[in-house]
Amino acid sequence: MGSWAKPFTVAVPDADLELLHKKLELATFPDELQDAGWDYGAPLADIKRLTAYWKDSFDWRKAEKAINELPQFTTDIEVDGFGSLNIHFVHQKSKVENAIPLLFVHGWPGQFLEVRKLLPILTAGSPDHPSFHVVAPSLPGFGFSEAPNKPGFGGFQYAEVVNKLMLSLGYDEYAYQGGDMGHIVGVYATNAYGNRHIKAWHTNMPLYRAPTLFSNPLLFLEMLTTPFNKRMQEQLAPAQRFQTKGRGYFLLQSTKPQTLGYSLADSPVGLLAWIYEKLYESVDNYPFTEDEVLEWISIHWFSRAGPAASPRMYYGLTSGNERELFDGTRWTSTPLGVAFFPGEPARLPKSWVHTIGKVVFQSEHDAGGHFAAFEQPAKLAGDLRKMFGKGGPVYGIVPGKDGYA
Amino acid sequence: MAETTEKPFTLSVPDADIELLHKKLELARFPDELEGAGWDYGAPLADIKRLVAHWKQGFDWRKAEAEINKLPMFTRDIEVEGHGKLNIHYVHQKSEVKDAIPLLFVHGWPGDFLEVRKLLPLLTAKSSDNPSFHVVAISLPGFGFSEAPKKPGFAGRQYAEVLNNLMLSLGYNEYVYQGGDWGHIVGMHTVHHFGHKHIKAWHSNMPLSSRRPTLLTHPLILINTVFATTFDKSAREGIAKTLKFVQKGRGYFMEQATKPQTLGYSLEDSPVGLLAWIYEKLVGWTDSYPWTDDEVLEWISIYWFSRSGPAAAGRIYYEMTRGNSSEIFAGAQWSSVPLGVSYFPGELGRMPKSWSHLLGKLVFESEHDKGGHFAAFEQPEKLAGDLRKMYGKGGPAHGVVPGKNGYD
Numbered sequence: 001m002g003s004w005a006k007p008f009t010v011a012v013p014d015a016d017l018e019l020l021h022k023k024l025e026l027a028t029f030p031d032e033l034q035d036a037g038w039d040y041g042a043p044l045a046d047i048k049r050l051t052a053y054w055k056d057s058f059d060w061r062k063a064e065k066a067i068n069e070l071p072q073f074t075t076d077i078e079v080d081g082f083g084s085l086n087i088h089f090v091h092q093k094s095k096v097e098n099a100i101p102l103l104f105v106h107g108w109p110g111q112f113l114e115v116r117k118l119l120p121i122l123t124a125g126s127p128d129h130p131s132f133h134v135v136a137p138s139l140p141g142f143g144f145s146e147a148p149n150k151p152g153f154g155g156f157q158y159a160e161v162v163n164k165l166m167l168s169l170g171y172d173e174y175a176y177q178g179g180d181m182g183h184i185v186g187v188y189a190t191n192a193y194g195n196r197h198i199k200a201w202h203t204n205m206p207l208y209r210a211p212t213l214f215s216n217p218l219l220f221l222e223m224l225t226t227p228f229n230k231r232m233q234e235q236l237a238p239a240q241r242f243q244t245k246g247r248g249y250f251l252l253q254s255t256k257p258q259t260l261g262y263s264l265a266d267s268p269v270g271l272l273a274w275i276y277e278k279l280y281e282s283v284d285n286y287p288f289t290e291d292e293v294l295e296w297i298s299i300h301w302f303s304r305a306g307p308a309a310s311p312r313m314y315y316g317l318t319s320g321n322e323r324e325l326f327d328g329t330r331w332t333s334t335p336l337g338v339a340f341f342p343g344e345p346a347r348l349p350k351s352w353v354h355t356i357g358k359v360v361f362q363s364e365h366d367a368g369g370h371f372a373a374f375e376q377p378a379k380l381a382g383d384l385r386k387m388f389g390k391g392g393p394v395y396g397i398v399p400g401k402d403g404y405a
Numbered sequence: 406m407a408e409t410t411e412k413p414f415t416l417s418v419p420d421a422d423i424e425l426l427h428k429k430l431e432l433a434r435f436p437d438e439l440e441g442a443g444w445d446y447g448a449p450l451a452d453i454k455r456l457v458a459h460w461k462q463g464f465d466w467r468k469a470e471a472e473i474n475k476l477p478m479f480t481r482d483i484e485v486e487g488h489g490k491l492n493i494h495y496v497h498q499k500s501e502v503k504d505a506i507p508l509l510f511v512h513g514w515p516g517d518f519l520e521v522r523k524l525l526p527l528l529t530a531k532s533s534d535n536p537s538f539h540v541v542a543i544s545l546p547g548f549g550f551s552e553a554p555k556k557p558g559f560a561g562r563q564y565a566e567v568l569n570n571l572m573l574s575l576g577y578n579e580y581v582y583q584g585g586d587w588g589h590i591v592g593m594h595t596v597h598h599f600g601h602k603h604i605k606a607w608h609s610n611m612p613l614s615s616r617r618p619t620l621l622t623h624p625l626i627l628i629n630t631v632f633a634t635t636f637d638k639s640a641r642e643g644i645a646k647t648l649k650f651v652q653k654g655r656g657y658f659m660e661q662a663t664k665p666q667t668l669g670y671s672l673e674d675s676p677v678g679l680l681a682w683i684y685e686k687l688v689g690w691t692d693s694y695p696w697t698d699d700e701v702l703e704w705i706s707i708y709w710f711s712r713s714g715p716a717a718a719g720r721i722y723y724e725m726t727r728g729n730s731s732e733i734f735a736g737a738q739w740s741s742v743p744l745g746v747s748y749f750p751g752e753l754g755r756m757p758k759s760w761s762h763l764l765g766k767l768v769f770e771s772e773h774d775k776g777g778h779f780a781a782f783e784q785p786e787k788l789a790g791d792l793r794k795m796y797g798k799g800g801p802a803h804g805v806v807p808g809k810n811g812y813d
Contacts, residue, residue, distance in 0.1 A: 028673055034557075035557070040666035263675050263678025
């Protein structure tokens with residue numbers, strides 16, 4: 001088990017801030033093709049504007065101060081074969097003593113702050129809805145957590161870290177919420193700890209394997225009708241687009257993250273463009289302010305392991321593109337809630353959702369994208385309240401912690 | 406005769422650009438690395454740190470520049486339909502043999518015009534035993550010291566035009582062509598558009614395409630393939646290598662084919678990032694070539710100091726695949742222009758040799774036991790030897806350019 005958690009304060013050294021600014025002063029930009037728009041990647045005007053703002057206006061110390069209002073800690077978590085990793089996390093308890101312990105796991109290029117807007121909603125006490133004690137770690141290699149220092153850190157290792165974190169806090173049984181890598185880690189975590197420790201889980205990125213003739217013959221046959229089936233085409237279109245247009249970063253990070261990492265570690269402009277492209281493309285018209293974008297990028301720039309570490313997660317999960325993301329996992333009976341947000345690019349057709357797990361709750365929203373907790377915290381929190389609240393499908397699933405006073 | 410826009414070209418990087426590079430190198434921030442990573446995750450940290458240190462203190466750009474300027478280099482405006490005039494940079498070295506064969510040499514990515522350097526003395530040399538060539542080595546648009554296209558849509562046809570128009574502007578109405586990497590791919594397109602009329606024969610050191618034999622179209626090649634893959638260990642190894650490249654080595658391709666602008670910000674802003682991006686290929690794609698740090702840094706410097714900047718070159722992947730939605734050979738049909746190919750063991754992938762017939766009218770094949778993707782740079786004697794055999798007296802493409810058979 002881990003040692004006692006220590007309180008944590010983000011405190012970027014002055015020297016690191018100075019280096020960032022020296023680099024921004026020397027920033028050099030490429031040109032751009034006429035009328036390129038977003039076709040070739042992040043537009044030049046956007047990146048120039050954001051860089052200028054970062055250089056002249058963005059106040060990191062102000063952002064840092066606000067971040068430090070969150071209750072943050074670090075603790076050592078032992079991982080089989082990898083030694084001890086010092087893990088950073090937010091831990092906000094509700095005033096409701098029997099609130100439901102909830103583990104919230106971010107993805108890439110996400111970070112722990114994605115939980116921020118959810119906290120006041122989820123921890124609020126009321127006779128009308130359940131409350132949660134929320135734990136939101138920085139995954140290994142992200143934010144202010146240490147990164148693994150040797151190869152082979154895969155899905156089950158990430159799952160081990162987050163499960164042991166919850167156990168170390170005294171949460172032997174808990175609920176889980178995640179999107180992006182948080183969903184993928186959730187699949188591994190429920191495979192390893194489902195029902196025993198994870199009593200129920202929720203995802204806003206419902207993704208799993210495509211059906212095969214043997215695993216799901218009816219769904220497989222439905223998939224074959226896609227050329228003639230407009231509904232299937234519409235539902236598979238985002239996956240198709242991703243395959244053709246959106247997979248460059250995935251393939252590169254799964255095979256040569258070190259080569260990429262030199263750019264991300266050395267160039268704030270390069271890192272900004274690399275992540276901003278994903279932020280813009282993945283949200284549902286979210287009106288990012290410059291401050292929001294730059295705070296997000298800064299978490300990566302100032303991260304404990306450096307910005308080159310987090311892309312290695314793709315290599316780790318796929319063994320360098322030698323295996324599929326979900327190889328080694330299977331369907332589990334841990335109760336699962338699924339949220340469909342219209343702007344989420346990575347999603348299965350609705351008819352396939354039962355292949356992920358034992359679906360007990362589904363919701364469909366009319367707004368919101370990939371970063372659901374950040375874009376639509378009220379909707380996502382609302383789903384969790386319905387799922388876990390009185391009359392909901394998993395009410396009282398964590399023994400002794402039903403979320404009510 | 407229209408007035409020529411040709412000007413002699415002298416490479417002269419402004420002092421301010423060199424100073425900026427050094428300022429950036431001084432501020433370099435490195436990632437860490439996983440224990441025992443080797444080359445598995447990309448370029449190793451120790452290599453990149455060593456190269457950056459040498460770049461800061463040791464690598465003499467002005468000396469390299471002076472050497473490059475010994476090559477006969479020029480620029481001239483070339484018109485490309487729909488894209489206006491592009492100012493194109495090229496090496497043009499004539500042989501003293503008056504009737505030498507005009508040869509256009511085309512590099513790829515992350516290559517550059519300097520890949521022709523070691524070939525020049527071999528190809529232009531006068532000898533009664535070998536044919537001689539007048540050599541033209543272009544910097545592709547967006548590479549080296551050529552202008553880049555300004556608008557989208559510069560693809561197969563456009564590359565073919567710029568290459569062919571360059572040769573025509575030099576008075577070479579009929580010529581031969583040599584290329585690897587994009588040089589091979591745009592070669593397929595250029596031969597498709599201007600073969601026979603202008604290109605009389607061509608040679609590739611990367612004989613690949615997406616064509617494959619089917620029972621209906623190429624029954625003999627298909628049968629040969631089945632035998633080759635069953636009984637020929639070398640053919641099986643070649644295919645295995647190709648599959649490995651597809652699985653492990655195509656991240657850069659996918660990124661440049663879909664988001665070259667996003668990637669470009671890193672390459673433009675970080676010399677360390679650019680160094681790693683290209684160095685990984687220089688080592689990974691060569692056949693144990695004993696790179697010196699100076700060779701590597703000169704190579705990277707061509708990209709860093711390029712006229713259009715290092716981000717522009719990667720756009721060829723996007724344009725030639727239309728943002729990864731079409732394949733690179735689309736539009737280039739099989740041509741009966743005589744084709745020669747050389748097989749180098751370190752090339753990225755190898756298909757069964759019989760598939761070379763799918764690329765064009767195969768008249769010459771040569772297999773080597775050493776050398777990789779950058780054949781002209783790694784094994785200039787072997788590559789020049791192949792061209793000499795192909796075009797020499799008794800060779801299958803001898804005299805293919807009327808009046809210019811390579812001998813006095």
